[in-house]
Amino acid sequence: MIVLANFSHLGLNELVGTLDGKVAIVTGAAKGQGAAAARMFVREGARVVLTDIDTDCGEQLSRELSDETIFVFHDVSRSGEWTRVVRICLERFGRLDVLLNNAAIYDWKTIEETDEAAFERFWRVNQLGTFLGMRAAIEPMKAAGGGSIINVSSVGGAGGYPGIFAYATSKWAIRGMTKCAARDLGRYKIRVNSILPGVIRTKMIADVPEETIKGWLSSMPLGRIGDPEDVAKVATFLASDASGYMTGTDVVVDAGMVA
Numbered sequence: 367m368i369v370l371a372n373f374s375h376l377g378l379n380e381l382v383g384t385l386d387g388k389v390a391i392v393t394g395a396a397k398g399q400g401a402a403a404a405r406m407f408v409r410e411g412a413r414v415v416l417t418d419i420d421t422d423c424g425e426q427l428s429r430e431l432s433d434e435t436i437f438v439f440h441d442v443s444r445s446g447e448w449t450r451v452v453r454i455c456l457e458r459f460g461r462l463d464v465l466l467n468n469a470a471i472y473d474w475k476t477i478e479e480t481d482e483a484a485f486e487r488f489w490r491v492n493q494l495g496t497f498l499g500m501r502a503a504i505e506p507m508k509a510a511g512g513g514s515i516i517n518v519s520s521v522g523g524a525g526g527y528p529g530i531f532a533y534a535t536s537k538w539a540i541r542g543m544t545k546c547a548a549r550d551l552g553r554y555k556i557r558v559n560s561i562l563p564g565v566i567r568t569k570m571i572a573d574v575p576e577e578t579i580k581g582w583l584s585s586m587p588l589g590r591i592g593d594p595e596d597v598a599k600v601a602t603f604l605a606s607d608a609s610g611y612m613t614g615t616d617v618v619v620d621a622g623m624v625a
Contacts, residue, residue: 384410384411384607385411385412386411387411388412388463389415389455389463390407390412390413390415390464390466390605391414391417391462391464392404392414393418393440393442393467393468393499395414395417396418396423397420397569399468399594399597400416400468401427403601404427404435405431407464408432412434413459414435414436415435415436415437415458416435417437417439418439419439424439442491442499443491443495445498445502448498451502452502452503461509462503462513463513463514464514464516465503465507465516466518467500470518470533471491471533472533473532474529475530476528484532487532488533489532492536492540497543500515500547500558503515504556511555512557514556514557514558515557516560516601516604516605517544517561518540518563518597519541519560519561520537521624522537523538523541541560544558544559544616545558548613557609557610558613559617561619563596563597564586564618564620564623565592566591566594566596567593571591579591582623587621592621596619
């Protein structure tokens with residue numbers, strides 16, 4: 367089931383739900399959606415481990431936020447690095463309650479233009495990275511009495527989109543993994559949900575032609591490009607106890623594009 371969500375009635379500009387006492391790991395946190403989510407998590411009271419391969423931006427963001435954050439260099443496609451990140455999280459903050467699997471790569475290529483190496487690269491970062499993150503979070507979340515795993519998919523994983531074959535298929539896979547993991551982990555009070563952002567103002571659309579942007583806008587009932595904060599608000603809601611009865615759900619944040 368896909369939820370076409372409008373959370374404006376919850377007052378998300380002010381508060382999604384308290385994250386006081388919670389500890390989160392946010393991947394791909396140096397810029398864009400990940401950075402926006404990290405800022406919002408901290409604002410709502412969470413302590414946050416920021417991870418990324420962009421050390422300069424990640425460390426700068428950690429310094430800007432508070433002493434309740436730490437930055438860790440992290441290649442999400444490597445299981446050993448997930449072990450290290452979780453160990454650092456537990457050593458520094460003592461627990462893990464929230465995992466936001468946000469790190470991803472993106473490119474414009476049709477299936478004809480996608481060779482085996484390119485496809486495997488997308489699989490390793492987008493799909494394998496999400497799987498490894500979920501698996502690494504299980505034991506510390508069980509020890510904490512439960513938790514919330516949030517996987518960032520895409521509207522590219524909700525339909526057949528031309529020109530983004532490897533990216534879109536990896537995002538479809540994330541939706542499937544989310545639902546299967548939700549069924550497996552519910553017994554531990556670990557919730558697993560996915561967010562499907564639409565066109566968000568990040569570096570991923572920086573080089574998109576103006577005519578393409580106009581075409582996207584024409585398909586959006588709300589008629590605007592999203593901001594990273596639009597996704598961060600929903601991530602904060604899913605991280606909070608306010609979403610405690612939600613698991614295995616896809617939440618679309620796309621100005622009505624899929625609709």
